[in-house]
Amino acid sequence: MNWYPFELHTHTPHSDGRHTLAEMAREAKRRGLDGLALTDHNTISGLTERGVVEKETGIVIIQGMEWTTFYGHMLTLGLKGYADWRDLGPDDIHKGIERVHKQGGLVGIAHPYALGSPICTGCHWDYHISDWTDVDYMEVWHETLPSIRMHNQPALELWEGLLNEGLRICATSGRDWHGSKAGDDPEAATFLGIPNSEKLTESGAIQAIRSGAVSISMGPLLLCQIAINGRQFGLGETVPIRDGLEGLEATVTVSLDFHVRHGAWTLEPQPLSIVLRSNLGNMGEARLQPGETELTYALPVKELKWLRADLFGVFHGVRTKIAFTNPIYFS
Ligand SMILES: [Zn+2]
Numbered sequence: 665m666n667w668y669p670f671e672l673h674t675h676t677p678h679s680d681g682r683h684t685l686a687e688m689a690r691e692a693k694r695r696g697l698d699g700l701a702l703t704d705h706n707t708i709s710g711l712t713e714r715g716v717v718e719k720e721t722g723i724v725i726i727q728g729m730e731w732t733t734f735y736g737h738m739l740t741l742g743l744k745g746y747a748d749w750r751d752l753g754p755d756d757i758h759k760g761i762e763r764v765h766k767q768g769g770l771v772g773i774a775h776p777y778a779l780g781s782p783i784c785t786g787c788h789w790d791y792h793i794s795d796w797t798d799v800d801y802m803e804v805w806h807e808t809l810p811s812i813r814m815h816n817q818p819a820l821e822l823w824e825g826l827l828n829e830g831l832r833i834c835a836t837s838g839r840d841w842h843g844s845k846a847g848d849d850p851e852a853a854t855f856l857g858i859p860n861s862e863k864l865t866e867s868g869a870i871q872a873i874r875s876g877a878v879s880i881s882m883g884p885l886l887l888c889q890i891a892i893n894g895r896q897f898g899l900g901e902t903v904p905i906r907d908g909l910e911g912l913e914a915t916v917t918v919s920l921d922f923h924v925r926h927g928a929w930t931l932e933p934q935p936l937s938i939v940l941r942s943n944l945g946n947m948g949e950a951r952l953q954p955g956e957t958e959l960t961y962a963l964p965v966k967e968l969k970w971l972r973a974d975l976f977g978v979f980h981g982v983r984t985k986i987a988f989t990n991p992i993y994f995s
């Protein structure tokens with residue numbers, strides 16, 4: 665896999681953003697990103713410049729939109745055409761999701777616990793979801809320096825609760841980028857895993873989110889892999905423990921790549937903490953000394969449904985979660 669950092673939630677003056685698509689793509693390139701999704705509120709008109717901007721900057725641009733309604737904000741990515749949201753009441757979101765899926769797109773819940781009315785009417789997620797298997801991804805981290813934002817904590821808990829119920833929803837981050845100025849807090853990037861044999865394209869990026877080959881970080885790229893019985897599994901993949909693997913131990917490798925997005929973030933040399941998380945809770949915490957980039961663990965797989973990694977350390981002056989991966993699943 666090659667891992668490409670993306671920004672998946674952005675706005676231009678076609679809704680309430682302050683930078684044009686070209687200005688944003690240039691800034692994205694400067695910030696070490698390889699791609700972005702344009703998700704203006706209820707319009708895709710900003711995408712008319714896409715071809716020119718992609719050619720100028722080399723940034724891959726995903727067609728997206730943020731359905732901006734009284735009952736919540738829903739992000740759509742990778743539609744072939746247009747899907748209407750205007751007739752949907754609070755109990756009709758599955759009808760809307762079906763329209764997006766019919767167009768080959770993905771749906772993601774934006775900032776599910778952002779403050780609603782009177783601060784931001786519709787920003788809080790109030791649609792009734794009767795079947796979570798319809799939801800492709802969730803914006804678990806929202807805005808700059810997302811790990812310290814109060815409204816992201818319940819989003820993370822909701823996501824892990826759904827994973828515990830056996831659902832496979834991809835977690836993403838979104839800066840909700842409206843413009844940039846000097847002194848902005850650092851943003852997280854959503855790293856999308858694309859097979860080495862493929863070039864980075866919009867459809868490959870969509871496939872990465874669909875399959876859960878996604879890791880999120882404000883700094884170094886955090887990855888997690890499992891080796892068991894001579895086979896390897898990465899983020900989003902499924903270890904088939906029913907195929908006679910129940911009694912075995914897996915070797916879990918967690919690795920960090922400090923070379924990603926060179927110059928876009930800084931991290932003082934320090935011991936960093938890796939925490940393995942699963943449906944069984946915290947599976948252990950370990951220290952990485954400065955200069956170390958990899959840790960391995962041996963774990964019995966018997967009762968696992970999902971497993972993923974968190975990275976903690978001092979970042980931008982606060983001790984905080986710096987990165988987290990999507991899960992590897994077990995069946
Ligand atoms: Zn929104």
Ligand SMILES: [Zn+2]
Binds near residue numbers: 673674675730840
């Ligand atoms: Zn937005």
